[in-house]
Amino acid sequence: MVTEEIRNEYDAVVIGGGAAGLSGALMLARSRRSVLVIDAGAPRNAPADGIHGLLGREGMPPGELLERGRGEVRGYGGHVVSGEVTTVGREGDGFVVTLADGASVRARRLLLTTGLVDELPDIPGLRERWGRDLVHCPYCHGWEIRDEAIGVLATGPMSVHQAMLFRQLSSDVTFFGTPATAEQAEELAARGIEVVEATVxxxxxxxxxxxxxxxADGTVVPRSALTVGSRMTVRAKFLAGLGLQPIEHPSGMGDYLPADATGRTEVPGVWAAGNLTDLSAQVGAAAAAGAMAGAQINADLVAQETREAVAARRER
Incomplete structure (x- = not known):
């Protein structure tokens, strides 16, 4: 942790330094707000060779995008440091953010962008191939495995839908698992997707x-790429002191932190953006949500400062 860069208090502290957090910080810094980004350094897309579907940055390595973003935030006076937040609590009309090394900082507003982690099935060989030839998103990685022999490992309610999306990219798709309904089985058969109902x-x-x-019987089905639906678990343990708790996502794919369209959570003064609130958000969508939340935080601070100025003027 680079403690010498930290002030005692900021207009906003952003917890999480991915696309959402840096975009929110950029909006705040450009609005001449004091802002601190605290990043634990474990981006979800680190295993990927490149970012896809982001206009103007197609194929850019994830680390390069983040490095550019950190430089842009710092260019407007924002601070970006490495560290892990352990607790966040209310103090007066603001918040205190405490880090693992014991450092703490006050914030008038918070932006939460800690993202999520992908929990994979306990199948030998999966974790080491994650983000390479084991993928989950056809829009993030599908082009790279087009026309290959693709296997879809059934793990949840969205697996058949996932198989259909990857069928758009290859005519050779095998579904490993049992379709939940006769209708799903018919859909797979109609699209020429072979079903293997056996334990992987x-x-x-x-x-x-x-x-x-x-x-399980030792048979090996040749495949050159696999796709699996992970369970997505948000990084939010440090929020217990605020009374914020993730809830199960309606899709059944994991949990998430509820927020409105602007990123405002149920706790006054706290916004959230990115995969923390939207499990399916790619880099572009996460960045847009972070920018929106940053702008909303600035507007909220302006409204507070205006109320205070009016009250002070009336007292004169």
């Missing part, structure tokens, strides 16, 4: 890439 025991890897799916 592991992933076969050779020459640093996936070559097949190993079933």
């Amino acid at each position: 025991a592991g992933v076969e890897i050779a020459d640093d890439r996936i070559v097949g799916v190993r079933l």
Whole structure:
């Protein structure tokens, strides 16, 4: 943690330094707000070779995008430091943010952008291939595995939908699992997607890439790429002191922190953006949500300062 950069108090503290957090910080810094970004340094998309679907930055390595973003925030006077937030609590009309190294800082407003982690099925070989030839999003990684022999590992209610999306990218798709309904089975058959109703025991890897799916009986089904729906769990344990609790997402894909369209949470003075509130948000959507939240925080501060100025004027 670079403690010498930290003031005692900021207009806004942003917890999480991904696309959402840096975009929110950029909006605030450009509005001449004092802003601190605290980043734990564990971006969800770190295993990916490049970002996709982001206009003007197609294929850029995730780390390069974040490095540019940090430089832009600092260019307008914002502070960006590395550290892990352990607790956040209310103090007066603001907040106190405490870090793992014992440092603390006050904030008038908070922007939460800590994102999520992907929990994968306990199948040998999956974790080491994550973000490479084991993917989850056709829009993030689909083009890179187009026309390959793709296997879809059924893990939840969205697996059949996932198979349909990857079928758009390849004519050779195999679904590993049991469709939940007869209608789903008919849909898979109609699209030419083979169904293998057997337990998956592991992933076969050779020459640093996936070559097949190993079933419980020892059979290996050749596949060169796999897709799986992870359970998405938000990083929000440090919010217990504020009374903010993630809830189960309606899709069944994981949990999330509810917020309105501007990012405002149920706790006054606290906004959230990115995958913390929107499990399906790609980099562009997360950045847009962060920018919106940053602008809303600035507007909220302006409204407070105007009320205070009016009250002071009336007392004169």
